[in-house]
Every structure is written in C-alpha cells, then in structure tokens.
Amino acid sequence: MQIILKNSALFDGTGNDLIKDSLVAFENGIITYAGPANDFTVKKNSRVYNLSNKYIIPGLIDAHIHLDLHGMADTYLENLVENKLRAIRAAKEMETTIQAGFTTVRNMGSVDYIDIAVKEAIKQELITGPRVLTSGKIICMHSSGESYFSGMYREADGVDENRKAAREQLAEGAEYLKVMATGAIMNPGGVPAAPQLDIDEIRAVVEEGKKLGKHTAAHAHGAQGIKNAIKAGVRTIEHGTMADDEAIKMMVDNGIYMIPTLSSNYLMLLHGEKDGVPQFMMEKAKEISEIRKKVTRKAIDAGVKIAMGTDAGTPYNYHGKNSLEITRFVDENLINEKDAVIASTRKAAEALDLGDKLGTIEKGKFADLVVLEKNPLEDIHCLLDPENIIMRFKEGVLIT
Ligand SMILES: [Zn+2]
Structure with a gap:
C-alpha cells in the first residue's frame, strides 16, 4: 500500500533547504516521491498521514557503536x-x-x-x-x-x-x-x-x-x-x-x-x-x-x-x-x-558505502524517515528530546 506523509516541512538531506509544504510517498519500503506537495497526485486507497507543523528528516545513522557495551x-x-x-x-x-x-x-x-x-x-x-x-x-x-x-x-x-x-x-x-x-x-x-x-x-x-x-x-x-x-x-x-x-x-x-x-x-x-x-x-x-x-x-x-x-x-x-x-x-x-x-x-x-540506498529522502531510496515536532535546524538539541520524536519509519515500516 502507498503511504503518504503530507503537509510537513521536509529536510531531505541532499543539501536542499527545508521544503515547507511537502509530500513524501513510499510503497514496499521504497520512496516513490519526495518534494513539494502540489506536484503529486495521491493514489486512491493510500494511507495518508497529515503532518502539518511537523518536520521530516532522513532516518539517523550512527556509524560507530558497540551494542553489547x-x-x-x-x-x-x-x-x-x-x-x-x-x-x-x-x-x-x-x-x-x-x-x-x-x-x-x-x-x-x-x-x-x-x-x-x-x-x-x-x-x-x-x-x-x-x-x-x-x-x-x-x-x-x-x-x-x-x-x-x-x-x-x-x-x-x-x-x-x-x-x-x-x-x-x-x-x-x-x-x-x-x-x-x-x-x-x-x-x-x-x-x-x-x-x-x-x-x-x-x-x-x-x-x-x-x-x-x-x-x-x-x-x-x-x-x-x-x-x-x-x-x-x-x-x-x-x-x-x-x-x-x-x-x-x-x-x-x-x-x-x-x-x-x-x-x-x-x-x-x-x-x-x-x-x-x-x-x-x-x-x-x-x-x-x-x-x-x-x-x-x-x-x-x-x-x-x-x-x-x-x-x-x-x-x-x-x-x-x-x-x-x-x-x-x-x-x-x-x-x-x-x-x-x-x-x-x-x-x-x-x-558506509550505502549512499545509493540510505541517508537522504529521495525517490528510489529506502523509506527511512523520522517525523519531529520541532525543527532541528533551529534547535539541534531537540533531537535529544524523546517527546520530539513522533514517528519513525524503517524501510517503510512504522516503528511503534
Ligand atoms: Zn569504538
């Protein structure tokens, strides 16, 4: 099923500025569209999340951890x-x-x-x-x-x-x-x-x-x-x-x-x-x-x-x-x-040599996304606040 996240501000990670009124679409774990909302026609029977006043960033990546310490x-x-x-x-x-x-x-x-x-x-x-x-x-x-x-x-x-x-x-x-x-x-x-x-x-x-x-x-x-x-x-x-x-x-x-x-x-x-x-x-x-x-x-x-x-x-x-x-x-x-x-x-x-699959919100990449209450580009410390992290998708799957 197609999943749509709409009306949020999008930081796609490519280097673009924040896209104010955005739309992100994905299906089978892969992003099919990410950009301004007015350029996209939503399919019937899509699951649509209305995320006005929210912010979307790519799923975060930590390149160095020790999970059993x-x-x-x-x-x-x-x-x-x-x-x-x-x-x-x-x-x-x-x-x-x-x-x-x-x-x-x-x-x-x-x-x-x-x-x-x-x-x-x-x-x-x-x-x-x-x-x-x-x-x-x-x-x-x-x-x-x-x-x-x-x-x-x-x-x-x-x-x-x-x-x-x-x-x-x-x-x-x-x-x-x-x-x-x-x-x-x-x-x-x-x-x-x-x-x-x-x-x-x-x-x-x-x-x-x-x-x-x-x-x-x-x-x-x-x-x-x-x-x-x-x-x-x-x-x-x-x-x-x-x-x-x-x-x-x-x-x-x-x-x-x-x-x-x-x-x-x-x-x-x-x-x-x-x-x-x-x-x-x-x-x-x-x-x-x-x-x-x-x-x-x-x-x-x-x-x-x-x-x-x-x-x-x-x-x-x-x-x-x-x-x-x-x-x-x-x-x-x-x-x-x-x-x-x-x-x-x-x-x-x-x-990690996974730049073709991960790291930005672009068509063809895995739908790894985080939805935030506040804008991390204004206050980076909001990323440390669990209340600020509203949704996480890994390969298109909502993690609750
Ligand atoms: Zn180490």
Whole structure:
C-alpha cells in the first residue's frame, strides 16, 4: 500500500533547504516521491498521514557503536556480565536506539558475535531495532589490555594471521572489518599515539574484505597509525584524534571518512573519576582532549569528509542518546545544524558505502524517515528530546 506523509516541512538531506509544504510517498519500503506537495497526485486507497507543523528528516545513522557495551563507568565491569545477558541487553538497547530516531547503526566490535545474533533477531522480527551493520570482533595485534574487553578482540600477529582473522569474521557474517591501527584509550597499557598493526597486516585484512565487497574501518588515534591504515586501503578512520597535516591531506586525497566520536571523550571528562571512570582512562582522555578539538576542526577546514559515530556503549555513552554526538558538532562550533544532520544521515550513509540506498529522502531510496515536532535546524538539541520524536519509519515500516 502507498503511504503518504503530507503537509510537513521536509529536510531531505541532499543539501536542499527545508521544503515547507511537502509530500513524501513510499510503497514496499521504497520512496516513490519526495518534494513539494502540489506536484503529486495521491493514489486512491493510500494511507495518508497529515503532518502539518511537523518536520521530516532522513532516518539517523550512527556509524560507530558497540551494542553489547552498556555505558558502564569502568569498562572492565562489562566483562563480568555473562554473554547471555549481554545479548538480551543489547536487544533492548537496539529498541531504545530506533526509538531515538536511529534507523541504521554500524557496530564496530562486539563480544563473541553478539552483533550478528542481534541483527538476525531484528531481521526475524523477534525484536525491534535499527538496521544493524556488523563487524564481528576487532582485529588487533597482541598487546596489553585486551583482557579489558574479553571476547571483543581477535588477536593476530603477522600477515597470514591477519588474513585468517579477517576470514573468520567474514565467515561469521561480518559486513565490515575493523582493525586496530593504534593503541586505545580504554585499554590499560594502550598508547593511543603508538601504531599497532603494520601496513602489510592491515592490507591483508582489507584485501580479504574486498573479495566480498566489504570495507575495513581502522581505529586510529595517532598520526602514524592513521597513515598506515590509509596506505593499507581502509575506508573509514575511527577517531582520527591526533592526525597531523600529512594524515589530514591523505584523508582528503583518498576520500577517507573520519568519524571523530566526540561524545566518548566528552562524557568521560564530564563524569571522570568521581563517577567511577578508571584513572588510567582519565589520564589519556585528558591528554587527548585539546588536540582532538584542534585536529577535528583542522580536518573539517581541510575538507575531510566527516561522518557521525558515537562510540555508544563506552563510559556514560548510552544507547538511545546517540544524538548527543550531533549536538557536540554544533556545540563545539565545528559545523552548523544543517551539516550536523547531514553528517548523521547522507555523509554517514556514504561512509558506509550505502549512499545509493540510505541517508537522504529521495525517490528510489529506502523509506527511512523520522517525523519531529520541532525543527532541528533551529534547535539541534531537540533531537535529544524523546517527546520530539513522533514517528519513525524503517524501510517503510512504522516503528511503534
Ligand atoms: Zn569504538
């Protein structure tokens, strides 16, 4: 049946200004028309929603989450939750996430393939949730601190081991691969500035993914690790915290998407040791805080393509509050409201190489849409208000 949303203001995500008196039509999950209302004749027997004074935006996309982390202050405590319970919890988190207007998420590392199980449960309509894109385990070199995320990493040393690790993830059903190109903030002993997997090791992972048309994402804070990952052929740089001028230029020249994950650092500093964030994390979080701001601004000014990802699941970074990242873009004066929404829709879809299906409200794309009470281009913070989110459609299906 044809579904019609009419009389609302439409922000289609293409870069167009708001279309005041709009109409969006879709059928079988695909948009058949989006534009001014006067250009369209409604078929008989359509289901019509009259949405005057409302706003429609594309379904939001979070390009970096961890669906089985729960936002605990000390990530080590996540290990103490049994996987069975973790999976049930993750299912609930995905329901919360779609309620918040997020119709697509890319999981960037999960314990024992919980992401793939949750995706299947959503597909089988056992639970409600966004379109989950899965990465399986994170491929990393042998290093200290992996016990902090027991079961989330696949250690691999040398080219052959990395190739095997990539094949394992793909065999389990991973749709993206993720590698550690530098140390991490949340691993004790991890040095964010230090490179980890070598170029040849990352390249082996990238090549295995490419055989199946799948991309590789690189966790990378330090400049050398970012450059190694780009030389090895990754598509997205997760964090990008300490990129130098050369690394920024390489991102621009190679069309790499950077996903700054501002929320994780912001929330760690907001809560800190008083709220149970471990001291070693705080030391590293404080150390990178200033450089992160400068580098992200520099990258944007240089023309690096920025996509939105929250790192949801990290300390106090709760699922369902994903829009905080969109507000951080604006509150840190990095980009304006319009570009912040685009970073979370069109740009995020492009980063995931799904720009032909998702990210804008255009004929031929999936009908992923969010109906809002208020205009986010005027007040971006309204995206954080559950009362403001009136309707969500994923592939044409109204999610209640
Ligand atoms: Zn992450």
